[in-house]
Amino acid sequence: MKRMKFCFLVACIFVLTIPRGSICERCDDWGVDTRLLTQTYDGEPVRTKCPLFEDYLKHNYTTAHSTGLTLMWYWTGQGKDLEEPINIRLPDNRISKDKDILWFRPAILNDTGNYTCMLRNSTYCSKVAFPLEVLRKDQNSCVTSTKTTEVKLFPLEDRATLTCPDTKDYFPANVTPTVNWYLNCSLVYKYVDRYPQGLNLTFLTMSLRYEGNYTCIVSYEENGRAYNLTRTIYVEAIASPLHEKPPVMITPNDKVIYEISAGEDMLVSCDVYFSFINNSRTDIWWIVNGKNAEEITDPRVNVSRSVKLDKTSPGAKNIIESLQIKKITSDELKHNYTCSAKNSLGAVSRQALVKEKVGTPRYITELACGLGATLFLVVCFIVVYHIYWLEMVLFYRAHFGTDETIGDGKEYDVYVSYARNAEEEEFVLVTLRGVLENEFGYKLCIFDRDSLPGGIITDETLSFIKKSRRLLVVISPSYVHQGTQALLELKAGLENMATQGNIQLVLVQYKPIKNKEKIKELRLAQSVLNVIKWKGEKSKYPVGRFWKQLHVALPVKKTSSTKNSCSFHMVPLNSMSSIE
Numbered sequence: 001m002k003r004m005k006f007c008f009l010v011a012c013i014f015v016l017t018i019p020r021g022s023i024c025e026r027c028d029d030w031g032v033d034t035r036l037l038t039q040t041y042d043g044e045p046v047r048t049k050c051p052l053f054e055d056y057l058k059h060n061y062t063t064a065h066s067t068g069l070t071l072m073w074y075w076t077g078q079g080k081d082l083e084e085p086i087n088i089r090l091p092d093n094r095i096s097k098d099k100d101i102l103w104f105r106p107a108i109l110n111d112t113g114n115y116t117c118m119l120r121n122s123t124y125c126s127k128v129a130f131p132l133e134v135l136r137k138d139q140n141s142c143v144t145s146t147k148t149t150e151v152k153l154f155p156l157e158d159r160a161t162l163t164c165p166d167t168k169d170y171f172p173a174n175v176t177p178t179v180n181w182y183l184n185c186s187l188v189y190k191y192v193d194r195y196p197q198g199l200n201l202t203f204l205t206m207s208l209r210y211e212g213n214y215t216c217i218v219s220y221e222e223n224g225r226a227y228n229l230t231r232t233i234y235v236e237a238i239a240s241p242l243h244e245k246p247p248v249m250i251t252p253n254d255k256v257i258y259e260i261s262a263g264e265d266m267l268v269s270c271d272v273y274f275s276f277i278n279n280s281r282t283d284i285w286w287i288v289n290g291k292n293a294e295e296i297t298d299p300r301v302n303v304s305r306s307v308k309l310d311k312t313s314p315g316a317k318n319i320i321e322s323l324q325i326k327k328i329t330s331d332e333l334k335h336n337y338t339c340s341a342k343n344s345l346g347a348v349s350r351q352a353l354v355k356e357k358v359g360t361p362r363y364i365t366e367l368a369c370g371l372g373a374t375l376f377l378v379v380c381f382i383v384v385y386h387i388y389w390l391e392m393v394l395f396y397r398a399h400f401g402t403d404e405t406i407g408d409g410k411e412y413d414v415y416v417s418y419a420r421n422a423e424e425e426e427f428v429l430v431t432l433r434g435v436l437e438n439e440f441g442y443k444l445c446i447f448d449r450d451s452l453p454g455g456i457i458t459d460e461t462l463s464f465i466k467k468s469r470r471l472l473v474v475i476s477p478s479y480v481h482q483g484t485q486a487l488l489e490l491k492a493g494l495e496n497m498a499t500q501g502n503i504q505l506v507l508v509q510y511k512p513i514k515n516k517e518k519i520k521e522l523r524l525a526q527s528v529l530n531v532i533k534w535k536g537e538k539s540k541y542p543v544g545r546f547w548k549q550l551h552v553a554l555p556v557k558k559t560s561s562t563k564n565s566c567s568f569h570m571v572p573l574n575s576m577s578s579i580e
Helices: 002-016 020-025 052-056 061-066 362-400 422-438 457-466 477-481 484-499 520-528 545-553 560-564 573-578
Strands: 028-032 038-041 046-049 070-077 095-098 101-104 113-120 125-135 150-155 160-163 178-183 194-197 200-203 212-222 225-238 248-251 257-260 266-274 283-288 301-309 317-325 337-343 346-351 353-356 412-417 468-475 504-509 531-533
Touching (some): 046 125, 052 125, 150 160, 266 337, 283 317, 317 337, 362 545, 412 484, 422 468, 422 477, 457 484, 468 477, 484 504, 484 520, 504 520, 531 545
Parallel strands (some): 028 125, 150 225, 257 353, 412 468, 468 504
Antiparallel strands (some): 095 101, 113 125, 160 200, 194 200, 266 317, 301 317
């Protein structure tokens, strides 16, 4: 008996003298689980449950406690390495524990760190740590931008209710807290289709413009102390379930054929539209000759993806899966290329029509090149002719044209018809006469200069017109208003051109006429003849376009003066004022 008592005593001493560290060495340490991060605001209460009973062990706290296991709490302060036991016997009772829950009433910034809950007895130990982060609200804001925000998805045009989260068991059931709702930190008050009711915020009809950060601040009292709970949820609108459908494949399709030559790079795209379906995967992939393209190890084969969101339907998107094969071979062009896509409502597959491009025969290439060169030359000729046609016509007339004045019995080259006023007389007698007679060598008939006194105006006018090869009409507003003789000249010229055809009319617009419709002869002349427009300063020099157009309209005349018809002397017209 004495020997048994001695052995028991030795065993007890051995157990009591075992170092504590030897027990800890056998502890199942799950490390720090950052997924269980708890965030709260400075000065607000927070409760955290030991995650051992929810995620790591099969039994709950009550069962563990009944078997003799003890739950202990430790913490490691931010920036520290030493794990310390939590003092739950502080005078203000700010930190306390209730079964598997650790309470902070309230939490302060210095509480930030990793918290460890350990379940143990003399033969068993298991522990896990999780982070607690105490944040300070941004200045002039009800929240902080660094806090993780929960997201709630509400279908468009549906009725939805937003409940202030994580407030259960913070205050007794018989306590009715005060709840204020904020949208982007602005108090929700008399909002359209949104009604706060305690811990709930009701959306009568969800709309895109209702998206945003909704914050609920819950105020209550406990043991004579006031507390606030701040919770923020981001509300996002999604497409209505009525619009849910299987994936829609846009390309490849039966209308698109990819013709590729061997040795070229092949690029085919699979464009699939996915409507929004909550908790549904959106998969898309290429099958190349029965094998998933992602599993092909050939470095020439590459698959890339791009996503384009549908702005008209929240959550919907187009996924474009592009398959590229560099320097494809003839055998690879015969392979089967199929794109497949699926979501929770269905699947779709379609083959891309790929075939080898047939080379163009050489004679077709040569013919195309010949036609292209010919077309290019024709276009160049048309452009050159369009720009330099006046110069070309004048050059031809000067060197190859037939003299129109030989044997026609005409005395004058040009009869000039104009309104009799000072301005136009100066234009005709100085400018026109100076260039046409002195530079071009034409013989002009000007009634006021060449007619004899005492004659009958009508007879002499008709006689002069019959003796002239061209009738040059200077059009201006004065021509209409003061043009009794001028209109007679115009009418005679038109009748002669229409009946006998031995005179041609040349119209020079000195100034625009607004009421030309009132003069039948003038309207008729302008409808069948081109009008050469005088543009003032731009038309002063004899090498200008005006004089080239006028020269082309006048008779071809071989004289010594016409040798300069294509290369006029640069003489300003105002220098001719002395010519008479």
